[in-house]
Amino acid sequence: MSPRTQAARTEATTGQLLTAARELFGRDGYTATSIDAVAAAAGLTKGAAYHHFTTKGALFRAVFVGEQDRVAAELTRTTAEQTDPFAALRRGCRTFLELCLDPAFRQIALLDGPAVLGWQEVRSIQSERALRLLADGMLVAAAAAGEPDADVSARSHLAFGALCEAGMLLARADDPDTALLAVLTEAERLVDALARP
Amino acid sequence: MSPRTQAARTEATTGQLLTAARELFGRDGYTATSIDAVAAAAGLTKGAAYHHFTTKGALFRAVFVGEQDRVAAELTRTTAEQTDPFAALRRGCRTFLELCLDPAFRQIALLDGPAVLGWQEVRSIQSERALRLLADGMLVAAAAAGEPDADVSARSHLAFGALCEAGMLLARADDPDTALLAVLTEAERLVDALARP
DNA sequence: ACCTTTGCATACTCCGAGTATGTCCTGTCA
C-alpha cells in the first residue's frame, strides 16, 4: 500500500492533507480548524503538514486554488457547447450557482478566501480562472451586441461580485432547487443587462 | 478629566475601545489584531475590554455595526434631496463607493466582516440598514418604471454584492478619484439596469 | 554498502484568547 518512490509519497500525503483540509475548512471555517485536526483527519501529524506547507495560510491557499480550478473546469465544460454568447453567459451563471449550493465551497471560496488570503491575492488567483472566463464571455457578448472593444474589466468584476452574493443567498434556502431557480433568473437578468452595452 | 458617574465612565471607555479597535482592525485586520493591542491603544488593559465585550468577536461586531450605521446615515443624508428615484440610486452608489475609498472601511466591512461574523449575521445587520435603503430605493424605482410590486429582495442583494466588489476595486488604484469615476459609471449602469424591470 | 537527502514524527517554544481574582470607585440607604 505505501508507495515506494518519494514523489509518489509526497503526492499521496499532500493529497490526503488537501482532502482533509478542504473537508474541515469547508465545514468549520478557517480559524476554527487547527493544523493538528487536519493532519489527524489525514492520518498524519502536524510535522507532515508543515513539511509540505510552510504555514496554515499556505495550506488554505492550496485548497482555495483547488476550488478555483474546479470552478474554471466546470465553467469551460458546461459552456463549451453554447454557441450564442449570451446563452453561454447564462449557462455560466447556472454552473457557478450550482457549485455554490455546496456549503463547503461557499465557506472556502466566498467567506474565508478573501479574509485569509487578502483581496489582491484572491483576485490574482481568479484572474487566471473564472474571472478570465467571465471577462472573455462578456467581451464576446459585447462584440455580438455591436461594441467590439468595450472595457469589460470592471464590468466583469461587478458581475462576479453579484454572482458571489447570489451564491451566498442560496445558503438559507430550505429547498435548494427552487432557491436556485429564483436567484438564477435574477442573476441571468443582471448579467444579460451588463453584457449588452 | 475622569468622569464622575458610572454611565459616563462606561461610555467613555467603550468609546475609546471602539475607536482604537476600529483603527487597528481597519489597519491590520481582525486576526492580526490582539485584544491587548486594542486595549493598550485605548490606554487600558485587557480586563477593561473583556468587562465591556464578552469576546473579541463581540468587540469586532460593535465596530462593524458602527460602520454600517455610518453607511446608512451617509446614504440617507446624501439621497434625501434626490427626487428622481433613479438619480437617488445613482447617488447612493456614489456615496457607498466614496466610503469604500477608506482602506479601513474596506477591511472591516467587506473583508473581515463576513468571515468573522458569518454571512447570516452580516446580512441581518445590513438588512436593517444599507440593504433596506437599497431595497426601498429599488422598489420605488420599479414602481416609477411601471412595475409597482416587483420582488426587489434578491435584486437588491445582487446589486449590493456588485457594489461591494466595486468598492474593493478601488483598493489598488493609484489615483482614487479617477478610479472612483471609472468604477462609478459601471456601477451606475448596473444598478440602473437592475432597477428597471 | 556507505552517505546524503527527503518524509515524517515527537517534543518543544511562544503568543494570544479567555478566566479568576483582587482592588478601587460609585451610588445607595441607614
Place this chain on the structure above:
DNA sequence: TGACAGGACATACTCGGAGTATGCAAAGGT
C-alpha cells in the same frame, strides 16, 4: 456620613494552537 453592595478596571493566571527544533527511518545516488 458612613458602611455596604455592585460595577469598573487591573493583575495574574490557564490553555490551546501556530510555528520551530530535533530526531529517525526510508529513498536514492555513488
